[in-house]
Amino acid sequence: xxxxxxxxxxxxxxxxxxxxxxxxxxxxxxxVYSWDEEGKEILIDYTKCVGCQRCVIYCPNKxxxxxxxxxxxxxxxxxxxxxISDIKKQAEQGGVILIGTGSxxxxxxxxxxxxxxxSQVTNPSIDPLREPMELRTxxxxxxxxxxxxxxxxxxxxxxxxxxxxxxxxxxxxxxxxAISYNAFLSLAMASKEFGTKFCTGEGGLPKDMRxxxxxxxxxxxxxxxxxxxxxxxxxxxxxxxxxGQGAKPGIGGHLPGEKVSKKISETRMIPEGTDALSPAPHxxxxxxxxxxxxxxxxxxxxxxxxPVFVKIAAVHNVAAIASGIVRAGADAIVIDGFRGxxxxxxxxxxxxxxxxxxxxIAVVDQRLREEGIRHKCSIIASGGIRCSADxxxxxxxxxxxxxxxxxxxxxxxxxxxxxxxTGKCSWGICTQDENLAxxxxxxxxxxxxxxxxxxxxxxxxxMMGAMGINAIESLRGNREHLRGxxxxxxxxxxxxxxxxxxxxxx
Amino acid sequence: xxxxxxxxxxxxxxxxxxxKGRMVVEAMKNMYVRGNGLGxxxxxxxxxxxxxxxxxxxxxIQNRDMGAKREVDLFLNDNFHVVDDxxxxxxxxxEVVDPPLFWRYFVSPKKSGRDQKLSDDDYVVKKVxxxxxxxxxxxxxxxGKNMGVFKGTGFPWDIAEYFMIEDYKGYMWTAHSRFPTNxxxxxxxxxxxxxxxxxxxxxxEISSYGTNKRYLEMFGYCCTLMTDTEVMAYIFDLxxxxxxxxxxxxxxxxxxxxWDQIDNMDEKRKxxxxxxxxxxxxxxxNGPWTVIVAHHGEMFGLTDRIRLRPLTAGEKGDLxxxxxxxxxxxxVCPNPDRVWTxxxxxxxxxxxxxxxLKRVVE
Numbered sequence: 046x047x048x049x050x051x052x053x054x055x056x057x058x059x060x061x062x063x064x065x066x067x068x069x070x071x072x073x074x075x076x077v078y079s080w081d082e083e084g085k086e087i088l089i090d091y092t093k094c095v096g097c098q099r100c101v102i103y104c105p106n107k108x109x110x111x112x113x114x115x116x117x118x119x120x121x122x123x124x125x126x127x128x129i130s131d132i133k134k135q136a137e138q139g140g141v142i143l144i145g146t147g148s149x150x151x152x153x154x155x156x157x158x159x160x161x162x163x164s165q166v167t168n169p170s171i172d173p174l175r176e177p178m179e180l181r182t183x184x185x186x187x188x189x190x191x192x193x194x195x196x197x198x199x200x201x202x203x204x205x206x207x208x209x210x211x212x213x214x215x216x217x218x219x220x221x222x223a224i225s226y227n228a229f230l231s232l233a234m235a236s237k238e239f240g241t242k243f244c245t246g247e248g249g250l251p252k253d254m255r256x257x258x259x260x261x262x263x264x265x266x267x268x269x270x271x272x273x274x275x276x277x278x279x280x281x282x283x284x285x286x287x288x289g290q291g292a293k294p295g296i297g298g299h300l301p302g303e304k305v306s307k308k309i310s311e312t313r314m315i316p317e318g319t320d321a322l323s324p325a326p327h328x329x330x331x332x333x334x335x336x337x338x339x340x341x342x343x344x345x346x347x348x349x350x351x352p353v354f355v356k357i358a359a360v361h362n363v364a365a366i367a368s369g370i371v372r373a374g375a376d377a378i379v380i381d382g383f384r385g386x387x388x389x390x391x392x393x394x395x396x397x398x399x400x401x402x403x404x405x406i407a408v409v410d411q412r413l414r415e416e417g418i419r420h421k422c423s424i425i426a427s428g429g430i431r432c433s434a435d436x437x438x439x440x441x442x443x444x445x446x447x448x449x450x451x452x453x454x455x456x457x458x459x460x461x462x463x464x465x466x467t468g469k470c471s472w473g474i475c476t477q478d479e480n481l482a483x484x485x486x487x488x489x490x491x492x493x494x495x496x497x498x499x500x501x502x503x504x505x506x507x508m509m510g511a512m513g514i515n516a517i518e519s520l521r522g523n524r525e526h527l528r529g530x531x532x533x534x535x536x537x538x539x540x541x542x543x544x545x546x547x548x549x550x551x
Numbered sequence: 552x553x554x555x556x557x558x559x560x561x562x563x564x565x566x567x568x569x570x571k572g573r574m575v576v577e578a579m580k581n582m583y584v585r586g587n588g589l590g591x592x593x594x595x596x597x598x599x600x601x602x603x604x605x606x607x608x609x610x611x612i613q614n615r616d617m618g619a620k621r622e623v624d625l626f627l628n629d630n631f632h633v634v635d636d637x638x639x640x641x642x643x644x645x646e647v648v649d650p651p652l653f654w655r656y657f658v659s660p661k662k663s664g665r666d667q668k669l670s671d672d673d674y675v676v677k678k679v680x681x682x683x684x685x686x687x688x689x690x691x692x693x694x695g696k697n698m699g700v701f702k703g704t705g706f707p708w709d710i711a712e713y714f715m716i717e718d719y720k721g722y723m724w725t726a727h728s729r730f731p732t733n734x735x736x737x738x739x740x741x742x743x744x745x746x747x748x749x750x751x752x753x754x755x756e757i758s759s760y761g762t763n764k765r766y767l768e769m770f771g772y773c774c775t776l777m778t779d780t781e782v783m784a785y786i787f788d789l790x791x792x793x794x795x796x797x798x799x800x801x802x803x804x805x806x807x808x809x810w811d812q813i814d815n816m817d818e819k820r821k822x823x824x825x826x827x828x829x830x831x832x833x834x835x836x837n838g839p840w841t842v843i844v845a846h847h848g849e850m851f852g853l854t855d856r857i858r859l860r861p862l863t864a865g866e867k868g869d870l871x872x873x874x875x876x877x878x879x880x881x882x883v884c885p886n887p888d889r890v891w892t893x894x895x896x897x898x899x900x901x902x903x904x905x906x907x908l909k910r911v912v913e
Contacts, residue, residue, distance in 0.1 A: 164758065167756050168756040168758055168838050168839060169839060169859055171857070176857060177809045177810075177811065177857075179809065179810055181810050183829045183832075187829060187830045188830055190794060191826065191827065191830055191831075193796060193800055193827075195796070195797050195799055195800045198819050198820050198823040199819075199823070200822070200823060200826050200827070204826055207829060414765055414768060414769055417769045417770075419769060420769075420830075420833075441761075512758055513756075513758035513837065513838045513839070514758050514759065514837045514838070515837060515857065516807075516832070516835055516837060518762070518828075518832030518833060518835055519758065519759035519762050519832075519835055519836075519837035520759075520762070521762055521832070521833065522761065522762050522765050522766075522833070523759060523760070523761035523762040523765075524761050524765075525760050525761030525764075526758075526761065549760075
């Protein structure tokens with residue numbers, strides 16, 4: 046059937062600069078560039094271009110420009126080009142449209158409608174370059190009250206294990222399988238160097254990484270139970286039960302057999318070349334009491350030495366669900382907003398299911414406080430955290446820490462081309478093709494990740510210092526330092542913040 | 552989170568000997584520029600020795616609303632045995648703006664029904680909260696035994712003269728002069744804040760207000776008085792009265808050591824401070840503040856951990872002074888035995904010996 050789809054990108058070559066070195070042919074996994082029969086000219090088939098920009102960055106002569114294809118249908122604000130293209134695609138293929146990364150739709154970004162406070166006169170701002178500014182964060186259950194013997198510096202209360210992180214930013218679950226070994230290793234290396242943690246996603250933890258990186262790995266136990274064995278659970282710093290994901294709430298996952306290489310098959314404990322299917326629900330969790338049983342089964346298996354997280358997608362009833370999860374015994378709850386990323390999801394799920402992370406944090410934090418159980422569980426906000434200001438706003442709304450996924454991938458090289466599900470990632474991140482994967486050097490990629498954590502941490506300190514706060518715990522849930530702009534009454538009410546221009550209490 | 556830059560002062564005779572309020576007023580006069588006439592107040596301990604087994608409520612009737620006064624009378628008669636009551640004497644010659652009516656009641660709890668399970672103190676706290684939130688125009692500004700709070704809109708010497716406190720006698724005094732930056736001065740917003748015999752005078756603006764307030768809400772405290780000093784008062788109530796921690800521990804919750812310091816402690820202390828901070832992080836009080844807290848038998852001063860507001864301490868024999876400025880101490884005690892500046896987060900504590908404490912409260 047002839048395809049009626051318009052091209053997405055157009056490749057322009059500045060002929061005077063091109064010396065036909067052939068780097069573009071080598072770099073492009075999509076088949077845009079090829080040598081002609083005589084091997085003299087480089088041909089361009091821009092219809093195959095996904096806009097990953099790999100060729101542009103690696104062209105030694107700066108001869109290439111990749112830009113959105115300009116030609117389009119008659120402009121229509123309702124039947125947009127994307128709508129028309131999707132219909133044509135489905136008319137040709139008759140299937141679900143797959144896509145990678147988080148939703149790119151222009152829903153209201155609440156982070157961008159929240160402004161931060163700063164000190165003036167009545168309260169001195171604090172200069173983070175001169176004064177201590179503390180970001181150390183503890184993830185896990187805190188006791189109701191401490192029994193103290195002050196004369197002997199003795200605390201008699203039993204303390205549940207907590208993770209200690211030196212910045213309130215961790216790396217979100219991205220599985221080995223979804224991403225390459227090198228990308229996965231880079232996240233582990235950066236976590237260890239900076240003093241934070243990374244989540245393995247649902248693809249297990251390769252055996253050769255356990256000894257060195259177990260202490261920084263939050264190992265996931267998802268509906269497919271891939272790679273879960275006692276050693277996996279016990280080598281880690283925490284365990285995360287994955288119920289849902291912001292990019293595809295309510296549905297499972299599928300790693301195609303082509304990606305299940307020998308090493309992945311060993312790590313996931315499935316035969317080489319077979320599809321790795323994660324069911325939509327955990328088939329041993331059909332209710333909150335089932336979840337409680339799994340939480341305690343995992344705690345038993347690890348001698349109550351590890352915090353157990355539960356990750357859910359931010360959905361309409363998230364506050365009540367979160368409350369149930371805390372009461373079921375979780376030490377931390379991960380809430381993944383509807384902007385959360387993925388390697389592959391049905392486009393319709395990604396773009397139409399869930400709620401914004403900002404609102405989910407606000408209502409969950411408030412609900413847990415109203416029930417007097419906020420201290421029993423940390424809140425980790427995930428899904429679309431783009432910059433240090435988003436981190437500060439998420440924490441002030443009530444999160445203990447954030448997970449970053451997409452931002453970490455971008456730091457390593459990702460350009461958000463949304464083709465992760467094809468396995469042809471030209472940056473070597475979201476692929477199992479050995480030739481592509483080796484493009485990512487873990488030493489360099491982990492350095493980029495460490496730099497990102499450092500840069501954001503410095504910026505967080507600047508923002509805190511300006512607010513007159515020198516410890517991150519004084520920012521947590523401190524909505525007095527947030528003001529809404531361009532928000533309606535109901536939005537301010539849900540977020541629990543005042544509007545810009547409103548002063549302190551009443 | 553109403554910011555104020557203020558002058559605070561406290562003095563205690565650690566032998567329990569009572570002295571007149573004149574000294575405190577003189578000290579406050581020496582810190583003229585720390586207030587702007589929009590609020591001042593005094594707490595005096597050992598004041599009502601003839602009625603020392605009864606709670607004394609100072610009730611402020613806003614707008615001299617006699618309907619509110621009648622409601623308070625009815626409420627108190629229903630819930631307490633009122634053994635005596637009178638209008639708090641004032642000097643009408645003194646020029647103050649819109650003074651409310653102040654009435655004092657000496658009471659003992661009359662518990663019934665489910666309330667019988669409550670301790671006397673918890674019962675009083677509950678009933679005070681009820682009056683403050685349910686009876687319009689009535690506020691209980693003082694509710695301890697053998698002590699009282701006098702406060703209002705004006706400079707400290709105006710308020711002192713108005714309530715004629717120079718002739719009151721106590722073994723321990725705290726005082727406050729207010730420079731509010733964000734709120735109209737109203738009589739109820741002046742310091743000291745008081746619940747039971749606990750009083751707080753405070754100079755500062757709490758940048759962790761939202762965090763502290765929302766944590767306290769989990770324990771049933773609702774902050775209604777439009778000032779961050781209230782947060783401070785509730786934190787002390789929670790940690791000291793309800794949890795029973797001594798100030799030495801409480802200071803390390805409000806103003807904990809830096810992680811750099813904790814990491815370099817011996818294992819025992821490291822564990823202690825780490826768990827303390829991990830658990831009570833939401834009660835770290837951030838931003839610039841100095842506070843003087845008093846309850847029978849004990850007075851202490853504390854600053855934030857990086858000491859963004861001043862506190863000076865002085866001693867002369869049994870007298871212990873705490874003050875925003877050294878000059879105020881020297882103005883009333885020209886030759887102190889010792890004057891010093893405490894480190895940020897290190898409490899200065901004055902305590903009565905046990906014999907003296909018995910005399911005061913029993």
